Amino acid sequence: MNTPSAANTAAPSALTWVEASAPAKVNLILQCGAPAEAGGYHPLTTVFQALSLRETVRLQRRDDHELYLTQEARTPADEPAELAAELSDLDPAKHLAYRAVKAVLDYAGIDAGANIHVIKRVPVAGGMAGGSADAAAALLAADTLFATGLNESGELDVLAAQLGADVPFCLQGGLALGRGRGDELTALADGPTRTWVMLTNQRGLSTPGVFAQADHRHALGLEKLSELVEAEGDIAAALQISQNYLLPAEVPTELTEAQSRGLFTAENWQQFLAVLENDLQLPALDLRPDLAEIMEQAAAAQLPDGTPVVTKPIISGSGPTIAVPVQNLAEAEAVKAAVQGSETLHQAIILTGPVAGAQIDASGE
Numbered sequence: 001m002n003t004p005s006a007a008n009t010a011a012p013s014a015l016t017w018v019e020a021s022a023p024a025k026v027n028l029i030l031q032c033g034a035p036a037e038a039g040g041y042h043p044l045t046t047v048f049q050a051l052s053l054r055e056t057v058r059l060q061r062r063d064d065h066e067l068y069l070t071q072e073a074r075t076p077a078d079e080p081a082e083l084a085a086e087l088s089d090l091d092p093a094k095h096l097a098y099r100a101v102k103a104v105l106d107y108a109g110i111d112a113g114a115n116i117h118v119i120k121r122v123p124v125a126g127g128m129a130g131g132s133a134d135a136a137a138a139l140l141a142a143d144t145l146f147a148t149g150l151n152e153s154g155e156l157d158v159l160a161a162q163l164g165a166d167v168p169f170c171l172q173g174g175l176a177l178g179r180g181r182g183d184e185l186t187a188l189a190d191g192p193t194r195t196w197v198m199l200t201n202q203r204g205l206s207t208p209g210v211f212a213q214a215d216h217r218h219a220l221g222l223e224k225l226s227e228l229v230e231a232e233g234d235i236a237a238a239l240q241i242s243q244n245y246l247l248p249a250e251v252p253t254e255l256t257e258a259q260s261r262g263l264f265t266a267e268n269w270q271q272f273l274a275v276l277e278n279d280l281q282l283p284a285l286d287l288r289p290d291l292a293e294i295m296e297q298a299a300a301a302q303l304p305d306g307t308p309v310v311t312k313p314i315i316s317g318s319g320p321t322i323a324v325p326v327q328n329l330a331e332a333e334a335v336k337a338a339v340q341g342s343e344t345l346h347q348a349i350i351l352t353g354p355v356a357g358a359q360i361d362a363s364g365e
């Protein structure tokens, strides 16, 4: 007779609760192509870096077969919890943590109940994949609590991609090249740890809205080009229009040598700044022109002795969070000081990356 091994008998299914976390992200490169059909997903080539700000999902078995969702918002530094305004508006069917737990149970054919408690630290609708991090943490928590084996078999990645384009990356973490919708990942060596000042905003931006604005710019660019041809304008002007407005039918799927060197060479700061790019930046700024001023203030930051901080603020993902790369904490403080007083700025959070993807932080029987 085959007796189960000790490892198997210490069944994870004896657990009554688990706590998992997953990271926020910033896109170091985000190249966006035109969707194959109007309103469809945009082909992307992107480099994700996982950031040291994590969402936590605590999952606890219930005796009945219900799923209950609660949420608390915390400041990034984990200062005393404050109840978020959106709490009363929690709609489980729309919450990615709830949908992730349900997806695992449905897929594994398990009829069980759980309390799902989300601790939110990542700004909502901020371009840092907070919702996707909730999903990733919840997927791993459910897989562990109910011992589904889906993570080990790779099926958790499939569920992740179904929940959203950024969810597979939040599960994987580190540094990765994303293709397709951003969900076809190739892990990259971590490279040097980078420090960021993330400038979060009082008001969120809708991701579909920013992609739609990219499409709108594309249509506008085509119009401008045909006007230019009629007026027999010059090549330089056409190039400018193409760069600022048009989405290519296909995006390059590999990193260039310069991009790779910029990402992985710690010594050459200028080279790193040069590779940072985001095709969603102009569309996001169309919708939120006020962000440009904060970006300018951050770019003009100076150390107390007057030395300029060499940096290049970029929009994080679809925004409105602004990501400002810096070389040390003194520069981070200088950036914070430079943007103080802006009306819509919510917080300036100092983070580092890359960090690990979704992980189990605690569990109990």
Ligand code: C5P
Pocket (backbone or CB within 6 Å): 040, 041, 042, 043, 044, 163, 164, 165, 166, 180, 181, 182, 207, 208, 211
């Ligand atoms: O996959 P996710 O739910 O995070 O995407 C949110 C929205 O962003 C999509 O419904 C789509 O409008 C847009 N999107 C896109 N192309 C991508 C990723 C997202 O158009 N590659």
